[in-house]
Amino acid sequence: MSKISNSSDDLPAVDFDHLKKFESRINSAISEFEEKQCTGYSYQVIKNIQQEVDQYFLMNEKPDSKEFIDLMTQICTKLNENPIVDSINEQFQRKPSQKYSSYTNYISQPTQDLDIDEEIQIESFVHYKNHQVRYQELDNLQDLNLAKSHSNRSNLQQKLQQLNGNNINISTPAAVESVPTKSDxxxxxxxxxxxxxxxxxxxxxxxxxxxxxxxxxxxxxxxxxxxxxxxxxxxxxxxxxxxxxxxxxxxxxxxxxxxxxxLEVLQVEEGWITEKEKGKIKISYQYPDSNSLSLRMESELDLPLRNLLCLGNEFEYFKDYVPFVEEGKLVKDIRRASKIGYACMDVPMVSKRECYFYGTGYNLLDEIGSIPLVSKSIHSDPEFCRKIDLQIPKTTKYVRLEYKYYVFNIIPLGPNKCYVKIVLNVDYKIPLVPKSIQNWCARKFSLYFFERIIKKATNFAGTNWEKAMIKNKEFYDWLESQIQEFLKNCDLTDNSNTLQQAKDKIAVYLQKKKQEQQQDV
Known part of the structure; x- marks a missing residue:
């Protein structure tokens, strides 16, 4: 410990109250870690304190007193031996005995060839540089030990140049001051x-x-x-x-x-009544309440995935496959795979219906292994329209229908194979027609609608969709790249297993979300 007595007379006197604040901050960081288990954040706080302690040790007087030595030893021990560092040691398989404080290394690794001030500057500087470059791992001080192994100034100067890329004057504290300490x-x-x-x-x-x-x-x-x-x-x-x-x-x-x-709509399994099964196609319906009908269409399909996505993305061509639609158009392009559309429907025996809707797609391949296409009517949602800066005409000569929900979920099973489930609940606003008749018509037309989707998506040669894919090549190439990246990491030898895994992922995700909501409450 005698080395400390050689401190320079022109350095500021040590402030013991300031040193004790370091200790208090370390204790607070440890308490917060034990409460929240935020390893990365807590370790960053500890490293921040470590840098401040190093700099304070370097830039202030180092008295040869028991109080100073005991306090510095206590601070550095806490910096090196605490639950936060133990957690990092375990993650990176580091040796628990590793020390990374300038003070502790200064005490434990004396150098014969340098005077005290120069040694401290080199230790601190190398320590800071290591933290700058590898702040996510504990500093193993290999650079410091290498620097100490040199016996002449030229080799030390060369080592510091390699670290900093500049000429460093090791005889002044400027090298350390050039690396500022960041606050929490x-x-x-x-x-x-x-x-x-x-x-x-x-x-x-x-x-x-x-x-x-x-x-x-x-x-x-x-x-x-x-x-x-x-x-x-x-x-x-x-x-x-x-x-x-x-x-x-x-x-x-x-x-x-x-x-x-x-996703919750997709997961509802109870209450469905089978309307029709044809090949792999299954049509079901249920009554969520006394005033509405929900329809579900599902099947495994052998066709290009991006053709299906194109059908949902090109609003202008809805009239080519969606029953009763006589006009579809893009109203506003918000961002990639997210836009506002308009559709007008000529429903038999009643006046025309129209709808302004939000249509969007989500890349949930990494989370649940699927791509949901979602739509909702927005003409009765002024808050949503305000957020996207959209003005919808308040007056119209047509009746506006409402989507309670409309989700088109695609689970990739191969480059040209997928499982599709469509679940929708639409109110056509036909109060004079008995609900029983409306529901019967909807159930019968659902099979026709689903078969038209399959027919149109199977082959785009010479169609408007083929032209659209050429026109928007960048977008559809991006879609294809996302799908291929996902399929590259999938086991496609058992489609039934892949499909079940995707369904299970949705269930697990929703269960976790429910638990989080309960915890918040």
Whole structure:
């Protein structure tokens, strides 16, 4: 311990109260880790404190007193030996005895050829550089040990040049000062902004559930920020972050709610009555309540997947296969695989019906192994229209029907094979026609509708859909790449097993979501 007595007289005197605050912050980080088990975040906090301790040790007087030595030893012991570091050691299979504090290494690894100030600067500098480059792993100080093994200044200077890419003057503290310490707040906000970038990319890829997990992480980060001792400027930064990203986060939440609602619709198995079975096609119906009818159409299909997706994406050609539709058109393109459409239907014996609807597709291949195409009517949802800046005419000469739900779920089973389930509940607003007659007609036309989908999607040669796929080649190539990437990692030798696994994944996801909601309550 005698080495410490050689501290320089021109360094500031040590502030013991400041050192004790380090110890208090370490204890708080350990308590938070034990409560929330946030290993990555807690380890980042510990490393942040570690850097501050290193810098404080370097830049202040090092008195040869028992109080200073005991306090520094206690702080560094807690930095090296705590549940957070133990967890990281276990994950990265590190040796628990590994130390990574400048102080502890300074005490335990004396150097014969350098004076004290130079040695401390090299240790701290190498330590900081290692943390910059490999901040997710414990610093094993190989670079430090290598630096200490050199016996002359030229070799040390060369080693530091390799680390920093610049000439470093090891005789002054400037090298260490060039690596600033980030506050807990800065680390939090960097993570939050990184998650925002990820969300934007996931939204563009239609991986909404993955984007929603990022939203939850941001909410956790902002909650943790509120527990910090923030300056007024930092509070302002948080408010600006919330305001800037409010619409994006709300969009992800709304899309997630829509996914969850339609997945629950898909999972309903009780109460269905078989209307018709023809080959692999099965048509069922049920009455969710006394005023509505739900229809379900399902089958394994041998046809190109992107043909099916094209049918759902090209609104202009609905009239070529959807019963009673005489006009379909695109109203507004919101983003990739997400847009507003309009359809007008000429239903026999009644006046024409129309509908403004939101049509979108989700890439849930990684989560549940399927691609749901979802539609909902929006002319009775002014809040939704406001969010997408859409003005729908308030007056019309036609009656507007309502979609309670309409989901078209596709589970890939091979490059040209899939399982399709369509579940819908539509109110055509025909109050003068008895419900029994409406329901009978809907049940009979459902088979006709499903067979037309299969017929049209089997071969696009010479059709409007073939032209659309050529015109929007970039979009459909992207669709194909997403499907092929998924199929590459699938076992396609047993389609029945693949199908059951996809169904099980939906059930597991919804069960987990239900448990999370119960915990929130």
């Amino acid at each position: 707040f800065e680390i939090h906000m960097e993570k939050a902004n990184s998650h925002i970038k990820d969300i934007e990319e996931l939204l563009d890829s239609r991986k909404i559930l993955a984007a929603n997990r990022k939203v939850l992480k941001i909410e956790q980060i902002l909650s943790e920020c509120e527990e910090l001792d923030l300056s007024e400027q930092q509070k302002k930064t948080i408010e600006e972050f919330k305001e800037k990203n409010f619409k994006l986060i709300e969009l992800i939440k709304d899309e997630t709610d829509l996914i969850n609602y339609n």
